[in-house]
Amino acid sequence: MKIKKIPQTNLDYIEIYTENLKENSEFFKQQKMIIDSQIKSSRSFFNNLFKGKDFKTEARKYLKERGLL
């Protein structure tokens, strides 16, 4: 991995990451692992939370309680 300067902020890390990503698509593998993991975790969390209940009813109740609906 190329590092021209020592990163200090999130924006510095983004710069380094994109410089490398542009040259080597292998870095996308890490991104896929993180995104896939997030979605699987979310699915599992809500399936357990609403287990045995009507999903849509519970989901709408959950969203309303958090001001998201």
Added chain:
Amino acid sequence: MKGYDLVDSVLIINRDLTELDLFVKDFLSIIEKHSDYLIVSGFVSISTGRTRATEDIDILIPVMNKKKFEILFNDLIEGGFWCYQGDFVENIYSYVKEMQNIRFAKKEQMFPNMEMIFIDKSKKAKYYEFNNPQKVKINDFEFKIPPLEFEILYKEKILTGIKDIEDAKHLRNMFKEILSEEKFKKCQIVIGEELENLKMK
């Protein structure tokens, strides 16, 4: 292999599809039968390599009459989606008519969700990006996003949150070799007008 290539004006991202891509692809396969669309905001950055979480994918859709919306809505339900706002077209169309956003997720799932943002000519900035799409291709998944220059300026000048500034930085750096100063100038005019409109509200 390089992270991306630009071939015949199509941005080709050289990576495998993620679960998030498959969700969007599934949704678009239904939308495309009924309407034109544009994917905007976070998914633009994430699909081009930004590694961050997202719960919703924003999609611009031209506002439509009730009959057309009913066919689209029913097709989405048959296609395995549910709508946060309700199960009946009668109720949901009141949101559409009022140009309020509605959300769809896969059945028995909460996230990710697609946030439908209805537009017409009165929403000038959104109408501009909608009519100047950039095609993106990831494997066999092709979709449309705003011009990169527009997306960058919109995040830097209008949205301005930390997440947005980071997304803009990602896009600026990732695509600096292909960004066009001329396009930036054109988009700046539209963004400038949008900022003025927002100030007046």
